[in-house]
Amino acid sequence: xxxxxxxxxxxxxxxxxxxxxxxxxxxxxxxxxxxxxxxxxxxxxxxxxxxxxxxxxxxxxxxxxxxxxxxxxxxxxxxxxxxxxxxxxxxxxxxxxxxxxxxxxxxxxxxxxxxxxxxxxxxxxxxxxxxxxxxxxxxxxxxxxxxxxxxxxxxxxxxxxxxxxxxxxxxxxxxxxxxxxxxxxxxxxxxxxxxxxxxxxxxxxxxxxxxxxxxxxxxxxxxxxxxxxxxxxxxxxxxxxxxxxxxxxxxxxxxxxxxxxxx
Amino acid sequence: xxxxxxxxxxxxxxxxxxxxxxxxxxxxxxxxxxxxxxxxxxxxxxxxxxxxxxxxxxxxxxxxxxx
Numbered sequence: 244x245x246x247x248x249x250x251x252x253x254x255x256x257x258x259x260x261x262x263x264x265x266x267x268x269x270x271x272x273x274x275x276x277x278x279x280x281x282x283x284x285x286x287x288x289x290x291x292x293x294x295x296x297x298x299x300x301x302x303x304x305x306x307x308x309x310x311x312x313x314x315x316x317x318x319x320x321x322x323x324x325x326x327x328x329x330x331x332x333x334x335x336x337x338x339x340x341x342x343x344x345x346x347x348x349x350x351x352x353x354x355x356x357x358x359x360x361x362x363x364x365x366x367x368x369x370x371x372x373x374x375x376x377x378x379x380x381x382x383x384x385x386x387x388x389x390x391x392x393x394x395x396x397x398x399x400x401x402x403x404x405x406x407x408x409x410x411x412x413x414x415x416x417x418x419x420x421x422x423x424x425x426x427x428x429x430x431x432x433x434x435x436x437x438x439x440x441x442x443x444x445x446x447x448x449x450x451x452x453x454x455x456x457x458x459x460x461x462x463x464x465x466x467x468x469x470x471x472x473x474x475x476x477x478x479x480x481x482x483x484x485x486x487x488x489x490x491x492x493x494x495x496x497x498x499x500x501x502x503x504x505x506x
Numbered sequence: 507x508x509x510x511x512x513x514x515x516x517x518x519x520x521x522x523x524x525x526x527x528x529x530x531x532x533x534x535x536x537x538x539x540x541x542x543x544x545x546x547x548x549x550x551x552x553x554x555x556x557x558x559x560x561x562x563x564x565x566x567x568x569x570x571x572x573x
Contacts, residue, residue, distance in 0.1 A: 265573030275571065290572025291540070293513040293565065299534040303571045319572050333567055336547040337540040404573065431573075453573030 248481055251449050253426055254342075254374040254395040256313070258285045261443065262473045263315070263428060264466070265453025266304060274462050276306035282456065282466035287312045288344055290319045291330055291337070315376065317344040323357070324364035331368055343368060344398070345377040354404045358385050362392065369393035378430055381412035386419045386427075396425050398451065401442065402432025405454040409438040413445070420446045436465075436472030443476025444484065508560040519558070526554035528564070539568045 250257040264284040269275035279287060289304060307314075316334035321327035324347065331343040345368065347361045348354040356378050362385070368375045374395045379385055381399035389397050399416050402408035409432065410416065420427050426448035433439050439450045452469050459465035507520040512532075522528040525541055525548055541548040541556075542565040548556050558564070 266571040267573045269571060288573055289569040291567045292570045293567055294534055294539065296513065296515075296532055296534070296566075299532065301568065301570060304538065304569055314569070316569065317572055332547055333540045333542060333565075336549065337538065337567075337569065451573070457571075 251426060253286075253376070258449075260285045260470075260473075261449040261477060262439070262470055263288065263430075263449055263451035264456060264469075265451065266307065267453050268457040269462060270457075272302055272304070272306040275303075275457070276308065278456055278462040278466040279307075279312065280466075281463045281470065282452075283470045285312055286315050288315045288317050288451070288453070290317055291334055292320070313342070314338055314340075315342055315344050317346050317378075318364075319346045319348070321347050321364075322349040322360075323347060324360045324367065327360070327364040328367050328371075331364075331373060332371075335373070341372055342374045342395075343376065345375050345394075348378075348404075356380055356400070358382065361385075362388055365389055365394050366392045376428065381415035381419060383415060383418040383422055387422060390423070390425045394425060396428050396448075397423070398428045398430040400431040401429050401438065402434075404431045406432050407434025407455055408432050409434055410441055410445075413441075416442070416447070417445060423448075436468040439469050440472040440476035440479070443473055444479045446480055447476075449473075508558065508562075510558060510560070510562040510564055512564045513566055523557060524554055525556040525558055525564070528558055529553065529566075532566075534566060539566060541566055 250259050251261050260283045262284050263286045264282050265288045318327040318330040321330055327347050347357045349357050361377055365375050365377050376396045377389050377394050378398045386397040402411040428449040429442040429447045430451040433452050434455045442450050456462050456465045507518055522531045544563050
């Protein structure tokens with residue numbers, strides 16, 4: 244059955260674009276702004292950090308036009324639920340809106356999300372009125388638990404953050420999508436547009452990309468490539484893919500060859 | 507003069523009685539900024555009315571690029 248064609252809807256808000264883009268690691272603010280434009284995104288992530296008092300005029304997001312994009316602050320840097328909740332409240336004060344990308348990553352080598360602390364924080368934040376989009380490992384049971392406590396999406400990782408390794412968790416994400424009651428946003432580790440297309444072909448509702456765009460030789464071109472790939476994946480999903488077979492299925496007629504078959 | 511902690515560092519401050527005056531003193535632009543005083547978020551519209559006192563723990567944070 245072809246899926247319904249329509250916008251991505253998160254907590255009642257419609258997005259025509261199914262590509263979320265992070266704002267980290269761009270070579271300069273102007274390139275970032277141009278890449279965001281080229282990506283067609285409508286939802287961009289940002290992090291909260293202490294102001295550097297030696298250099299208080301941080302230019303990183305100076306070219307971010309918040310009339311074009313909805314800002315989705317993250318809780319990156321949080322090592323447990325308490326730190327995540329604190330960051331979320333600061334972010335809410337700064338943005339005036341209650342959307343938060345929940346990230347709890349206690350160890351720096353793989354930056355894998357802590358499932359227990361993430362669930363605890365999600366519960367508290369939902370009770371506090373937040374729209375919670377949790378970054379999580381690709382665990383179908385955890386996805387269900389996060390949806391059950393009221394998260395607006397689930398955001399399973401494809402591979403560790405910034406690793407560019409693609410859909411290493413594909414089989415688990417398939418189960419998450421099959422069981423989903425909230426939008427599934429594949430986040431982290433997508434290194435190529437083909438990875439994003441694959442996630443959308445599988446039925447993901449959206450993808451979130453940062454590093455693969457930001458550290459490309461040409462971030463603007465790469466942003467456009469991801470935009471087209473996400474759209475291609477959605478169209479393929481809607482079109483309904485051919486089933487795979489073990490043997491060939493001839494595309495050309497198997498009669499009328501220019502030869503005389505010997506009986 | 508008061509002794510306060512700003513972003514984890516000890517500072518001796520004179521000439522600022524409110525959070526708003528502190529930001530001016532430190533040359534920190536208020537755009538895109540969030541202030542936490544002793545664990546509580548200071549509403550952006552309340553910076554000029556929020557006093558600072560000896561022993562305060564102040565955090566000044568803002569959005570930066572992130573994924």
